[in-house]
Amino acid sequence: MRAVPVPGEGVGSLIAVAWRTRRAAWVRRLRGNAGALIGLGLLLLLAAVAAFGPRLAPADPYRIQVVDKFLPPTLAHPFGTDELGRDLLSRTVVGARISVRVAVTVLAIAGSTGVVLGTISGYKGGVVDEVVMRAADVFFAFPSFLLAMAIVAALGPGITNAILAIGIAWWPRYARLMRGQILSLRETLYVESARALGAGDARVMFRHILPNCLAALFVQATMDAGLAILTTASLSFVGLGATPPMAEWGSMVAQGRTFILTAWWVPIFPGTAIALTVAAFTYLGDGLRDLLDPQLRSRGGV
Amino acid sequence: MWAYLARRAAGLVAVLFGMSLVTFAISHVIPADPAAAAAGLNAGQEQIEQIRREMGLDRPLVEQYLRYVTGILLRGDFGQSIMNQRPVLQDILTFLPASVELALVSLILCVPLGILLGTFTAVRAGRASDALTRLLAILGISMPVFLVALLLQLFLYKYLRWFPPGGRIAFAVGPPESITGLYLVDSALTGNWAAFWSALHHLGLPAITLAIANLAVITRMTRSAVLEILAQDYVRTARAKGLREPVVLVRHALKNALVPVVTVLGLQLASLIAYVFLVEVIFSWPGIGSYAVRAILGLDFQAIMGITLLFSTIYVVVNFLVDLTYLWLDPRISY
Numbered sequence: 001m002r003a004v005p006v007p008g009e010g011v012g013s014l015i016a017v018a019w020r021t022r023r024a025a026w027v028r029r030l031r032g033n034a035g036a037l038i039g040l041g042l043l044l045l046l047a048a049v050a051a052f053g054p055r056l057a058p059a060d061p062y063r064i065q066v067v068d069k070f071l072p073p074t075l076a077h078p079f080g081t082d083e084l085g086r087d088l089l090s091r092t093v094v095g096a097r098i099s100v101r102v103a104v105t106v107l108a109i110a111g112s113t114g115v116v117l118g119t120i121s122g123y124k125g126g127v128v129d130e131v132v133m134r135a136a137d138v139f140f141a142f143p144s145f146l147l148a149m150a151i152v153a154a155l156g157p158g159i160t161n162a163i164l165a166i167g168i169a170w171w172p173r174y175a176r177l178m179r180g181q182i183l184s185l186r187e188t189l190y191v192e193s194a195r196a197l198g199a200g201d202a203r204v205m206f207r208h209i210l211p212n213c214l215a216a217l218f219v220q221a222t223m224d225a226g227l228a229i230l231t232t233a234s235l236s237f238v239g240l241g242a243t244p245p246m247a248e249w250g251s252m253v254a255q256g257r258t259f260i261l262t263a264w265w266v267p268i269f270p271g272t273a274i275a276l277t278v279a280a281f282t283y284l285g286d287g288l289r290d291l292l293d294p295q296l297r298s299r300g301g302v
Numbered sequence: 303m304w305a306y307l308a309r310r311a312a313g314l315v316a317v318l319f320g321m322s323l324v325t326f327a328i329s330h331v332i333p334a335d336p337a338a339a340a341a342g343l344n345a346g347q348e349q350i351e352q353i354r355r356e357m358g359l360d361r362p363l364v365e366q367y368l369r370y371v372t373g374i375l376l377r378g379d380f381g382q383s384i385m386n387q388r389p390v391l392q393d394i395l396t397f398l399p400a401s402v403e404l405a406l407v408s409l410i411l412c413v414p415l416g417i418l419l420g421t422f423t424a425v426r427a428g429r430a431s432d433a434l435t436r437l438l439a440i441l442g443i444s445m446p447v448f449l450v451a452l453l454l455q456l457f458l459y460k461y462l463r464w465f466p467p468g469g470r471i472a473f474a475v476g477p478p479e480s481i482t483g484l485y486l487v488d489s490a491l492t493g494n495w496a497a498f499w500s501a502l503h504h505l506g507l508p509a510i511t512l513a514i515a516n517l518a519v520i521t522r523m524t525r526s527a528v529l530e531i532l533a534q535d536y537v538r539t540a541r542a543k544g545l546r547e548p549v550v551l552v553r554h555a556l557k558n559a560l561v562p563v564v565t566v567l568g569l570q571l572a573s574l575i576a577y578v579f580l581v582e583v584i585f586s587w588p589g590i591g592s593y594a595v596r597a598i599l600g601l602d603f604q605a606i607m608g609i610t611l612l613f614s615t616i617y618v619v620v621n622f623l624v625d626l627t628y629l630w631l632d633p634r635i636s637y
Binding site: 034035038134135137138139141142143144145146147149150151153154155157226230233234237238239240250253254257260261264267268271272274275276278279282283286 | 316317320321323324325328329332333339433436437440441443444445446447448449452453455456459460467571572573575576579580583584594595598599601603606607609610613614617618
């Protein structure tokens with residue numbers, strides 16, 4: 001569907017055509033990437049479940065009915081019931097929204113802090129750069145799970161603090177990414193010409209440099225969204241994140257793990273939900289990177 | 303080279319100093335009442351006051367920090383565990399060998415296999431088996447380690463009965479005489495083969511779980527490193543010289559691919575530590591992870607901070623050593 005520009009239509013339509021061909025090439029490449037498609041499909045499903053969760057859930061996820069405890073998966077309870085007789089399908093469905101919220105909040109905290117600090121650091125250079133980057137080195141030096149664990153322990157257990165802690169532990173990733181992007185973009189011709197035309201710092205930064213960093217940022221965020229869910233679930237698993245009865249997937253696995261030998265469905269279904277979600281983000285992130293990184297592309301789509 | 307080493311060592315010290323500032327902030331500044339946090343939930347007012355005096359929390363922050371750091375450096379003072387009133391360091395040293403043994407056995411399982419799989423998929427890049435391995439590798443990365451652990455417990459213990467469900471050694475056998483604290487080594491040294499087999503048997507599930515968790519990352523990394531090197535001119539030269547493919551692969555490609563692979567192994571230690579925490583809980587493995595989770599559940603703040611600081615230090619030092627192995631792995635790097 002490559003359109004040929006008609007002479008005399010002006011620059012605007014040329015750009016439109018260029019954009020359309022570019023988009024078509026994107027779609028083609030995306031189509032050739034099975035992993036990215038699987039990821040995208042799973043994420044659309046997740047988004048739908050998160051959006052309509054409470055309405056989709058066949059039963060009240062928090063309703064305790066002890067007589068129905070440990071029912072294996074049947075038509076009435078497709079995922080079975082847990083030790084308190086709660087419907088596991090409903091709990092897993094409701095958990096999707098919690099997980100999406102976790103991913104978004106962690107990325108918002110780590111991303112905004114990292115982007116702001118990394119931008120300043122890369123653009124200003126000098127002492128500011130030195131201070132920010134050495135601080136990033138220090139945070140990077142910690143195994144991030146341990147750092148998050150210690151921060152939650154200091155703040156007090158709970159899902160909000162767990163999210164906050166992961167955000168704090170992860171900001172250097174974004175700071176480094178942004179700084180690297182800015183350092184390389186700062187020297188490009190179009191930035192130079194914008195400056196020559198009299199654009200100020202802020203204008204160069206926000207109109208010319210930032211938009212060109214978005215692709216790399218987006219790939220990193222996609223990959224990290226899954227990891228954020230996984231890390232929060234792990235913190236919940238050791239008792240630092242969500243607390244019962246919240247239908248958070250990690251906490252559901254933690255509560256259910258003691259029943260693995262007698263009622264396997266209690267921990268396995270929420271655990272599988274975590275695995276699929278994380279895999280979806282990783283597949284998509286992996287595919288997006290191949291798509292957006294021209295270097296990888298020329299190598300024949302590694 | 304010595305100038306390089308000195309510069310790196312200085313960087314290491316700077317990072318460790320920064321880390322001590324962060325852990326100090328977490329333990330002394332973030333909590334609303336650090337003394338209450340350190341004393342634990344069930345502490346009475348008297349205990350809290352005592353800890354406030356011990357930690358010098360009424361003193362200026364700079365003085366508190368100096369006291370904190372000198373305590374760690376000079377006396378190995380990571381505070382006292384609330385659970386059992388023992389110094390945290392002593393607790394850590396008690397539980398460490400079990401975790402080290404578990405981590406080492408899992409690495410022996412997954413490192414050679416991961417490098418083999420990675421090389422294999424790189425050679426077959428673009429074919430169906432490669433695509434499949436890549437899809438599986440991402441799935442492996444995405445599986446929460448606790449889910450892997452539970453699935454193995456279900457299949458390898460409940461249905462197949464290949465391994466015991468948890469614990470470190472059969473109760474009837476009892477632990478071997480302690481020399482290194484590693485049961486396999488101790489029992490082999492003392493010729494206690496009953497203990498050796500029991501320990502090995504108990505290592506099965508947790509070690510396989512950890513190995514699976516790391517296998518995917520090692521495979522992916524090796525694949526991309528080998529792939530990159532196979533595209534180099536010197537590989538084409540080697541082939542043009544008429545060297546056989548296995549020789550090209552092992553002597554030329556794999557050896558050079560090891561630099562990024564070793565780097566990733568060093569960084570992977572961070573996940574390994576996190577995985578050990580989760581896996582030990584599920585398999586009732588009496589190591590540092592189980593200890594840490596008990597500390598968390600008991601809100602034993604001092605123990606948590608001690609573990610964080612100690613393991614973060616180990617992580618940094620290991621990665622420093624990994625950097626140094628480049629000098630040996632890649633003679634071109636001379637600095």
